[in-house]
Amino acid sequence: MKTLTHIGQYVLMIQKTFGKFTKWNVLKILIVREIDDLILGSLGIISFISFFVGGVVAIQTAINTDNPLLPGYLVGFATRQSIILEFAPTFISIIMAGKVGSFITSSLGTMRVTEQIDALEVMGVNTYNYLIFPKIAALTLYPFLISISMALGIFGGYLACISGGFSSHADFVEGLQLDFKTFHIVYAFIKTFLFAMLLATIPSYHGYFMKGGALDVGKASTTSFVWTSVAIIIANSIVTNLLLT
Amino acid sequence: MIQINNLIKSFEETQVLKGISTIFEKGKTNLIIGQSGSGKTVFLKCVLGLFEATDGDIVFDNTSLKSMDLKTRALLRQDIGMVFQGSALFDSMTVEENIMFPMKMFTDADEDEIRDRANTAINRVNLIDANHKMPSEISGGMKKRVAIARAIIMNPKYLFCDEPNSGLDPRTAILIDNLIQEITQEYAITTVINTHDMNSVMEIGEKIVFLENGLKQWEGTNREIFKTDNEAVTKFVYSSEMFKKIREIYIKESN
Numbered sequence: 114m115k116t117l118t119h120i121g122q123y124v125l126m127i128q129k130t131f132g133k134f135t136k137w138n139v140l141k142i143l144i145v146r147e148i149d150d151l152i153l154g155s156l157g158i159i160s161f162i163s164f165f166v167g168g169v170v171a172i173q174t175a176i177n178t179d180n181p182l183l184p185g186y187l188v189g190f191a192t193r194q195s196i197i198l199e200f201a202p203t204f205i206s207i208i209m210a211g212k213v214g215s216f217i218t219s220s221l222g223t224m225r226v227t228e229q230i231d232a233l234e235v236m237g238v239n240t241y242n243y244l245i246f247p248k249i250a251a252l253t254l255y256p257f258l259i260s261i262s263m264a265l266g267i268f269g270g271y272l273a274c275i276s277g278g279f280s281s282h283a284d285f286v287e288g289l290q291l292d293f294k295t296f297h298i299v300y301a302f303i304k305t306f307l308f309a310m311l312l313a314t315i316p317s318y319h320g321y322f323m324k325g326g327a328l329d330v331g332k333a334s335t336t337s338f339v340w341t342s343v344a345i346i347i348a349n350s351i352v353t354n355l356l357l358t
Numbered sequence: 359m360i361q362i363n364n365l366i367k368s369f370e371e372t373q374v375l376k377g378i379s380t381i382f383e384k385g386k387t388n389l390i391i392g393q394s395g396s397g398k399t400v401f402l403k404c405v406l407g408l409f410e411a412t413d414g415d416i417v418f419d420n421t422s423l424k425s426m427d428l429k430t431r432a433l434l435r436q437d438i439g440m441v442f443q444g445s446a447l448f449d450s451m452t453v454e455e456n457i458m459f460p461m462k463m464f465t466d467a468d469e470d471e472i473r474d475r476a477n478t479a480i481n482r483v484n485l486i487d488a489n490h491k492m493p494s495e496i497s498g499g500m501k502k503r504v505a506i507a508r509a510i511i512m513n514p515k516y517l518f519c520d521e522p523n524s525g526l527d528p529r530t531a532i533l534i535d536n537l538i539q540e541i542t543q544e545y546a547i548t549t550v551i552n553t554h555d556m557n558s559v560m561e562i563g564e565k566i567v568f569l570e571n572g573l574k575q576w577e578g579t580n581r582e583i584f585k586t587d588n589e590a591v592t593k594f595v596y597s598s599e600m601f602k603k604i605r606e607i608y609i610k611e612s613n
Contacts, residue, residue: 133432138463223449232446235406236460237435
């Protein structure tokens with residue numbers, strides 16, 4: 114029953130987010146600020162993780178497929194597939210649930226605790242639109258972040274293989290180009306976009322409807338991370354079943 | 359003027375407000391007093407429209423809140439200024455931006471006009487050299503002044519204050535009380551203040567409503583409160599020896 118109440122409240126929140134719109138002059142500033150906080154602010158950590166995890170994926174693949182009967186291009190192929198299909202869209206999204214999700218929940222939670230949301234409501238502001246819509250708008254740029262993650266992940270894999278002597282340049286590039294399906298990129302971006310919406314709305318829900326004091330802001334951030342991760346994993350499973358099988 | 363008619367508010371099985379009726383007059387500082395848990399904050403939030411009343415009605419200058427559609431309610435909210443207990447200033451904005459915020463949201467005035475109005479409000483509340491500071495860089499008393507300036511920038515008809523001088527030193531608390539009273543009279547606003555502070559009651563209580571367990575136990579002025587025999591009021595207001603003595607002196611002098 115409680116779960117149903119939460120789901121109902123979450124759906125109503127999204128409906129109200131697209132209700133009475135805030136003045137464009139104010140809204141555009143909020144969107145730019147959110148792009149800076151949520152997208153540009155995540156660029157560094159996403160690049161760092163993608164580059165090194167891409168390297169590790171390539172090295173692991175090379176070490177575990179060192180049978181001379183297996184073709185040399187396998188390392189490049191496996192690195193490309195794992196990064197484009199899963200690592201960049203799904204696992205980066207889970208990392209983002211920790212980074213961006215906690216930020217959204219704690220900032221909205223703090224606004225709730227310090228009565229800033231009440232102050233907006235008393236003024237007659239549609240607080241859902243004012244606070245949540247700019248986050249959704251900013252996270253529509255999330256696929257660009259994932260594109261960078263894909264590129265850096267593959268580049269990291271390439272550098273690790275070449276510098277470690279696990280593969281030759283020709284073999285790795287051949288693997289990258291082998292059996293390339295454009296639909297895999299489309300699939301990756303469809304789920305990236307879906308995850309972006311989950312990343313914007315689930316942490317917003319946990320922050321907006323938070324009750325209690327400062328300690329509860331921390332608890333809400335943790336709960337928000339858990340539920341956003343769960344939602345991403347479930348959505349990933351559904352989308353993969355629908356689009357790839 | 360705000361007229362409250364038999365206001366009832368329940369949360370599931372618990373009835374927090376049990377039928378409160380009163381009138382808050384224009385140009386007066388109306389105080390709601392009572393112990394913690396007496397229903398003051400719920401009462402204020404019902405009047406503000408943050409909580410939907412279970413029963414009863416709230417009438418703002420002859421217009422019932424019940425009869426208002428969402429659009430009219432939104433317009434009414436632009437006539438309401440609110441000073442929260444913790445000031446509720448927006449952390450991400452400077453003092454000046456906080457004060458300019460309601461005008462930016464709800465008017466088509468240009469930046470210069472908004473800034474002029476903000477500076478008028480800033481001067482009115484005697485804020486000096488704080489325009490470009492962030493809320494975290496100013497004192498509690500200054501935060502209250504910023505909150506008052508933000509509340510009056512739209513020239514509201516109604517001003518609500520939730521414990522405006524809590525956490526302030528006695529001198530600043532009196533300054534804030536006097537500022538609210540001056541603004542109330544100057545702009546002919548209907549002001550409703552939720553307070554625990556007995557100094558406020560004595561100094562600016564032009565009308566006092568005493569709540570206990572969700573019921574209105576007593577109402578009157580700051581002069582009448584000295585003479586009342588209502589046991590609940592005397593227990594609450596004259597719980598300290600100092601106020602007991604003040605009361606005795608007042609009664610002696612008036613006789």
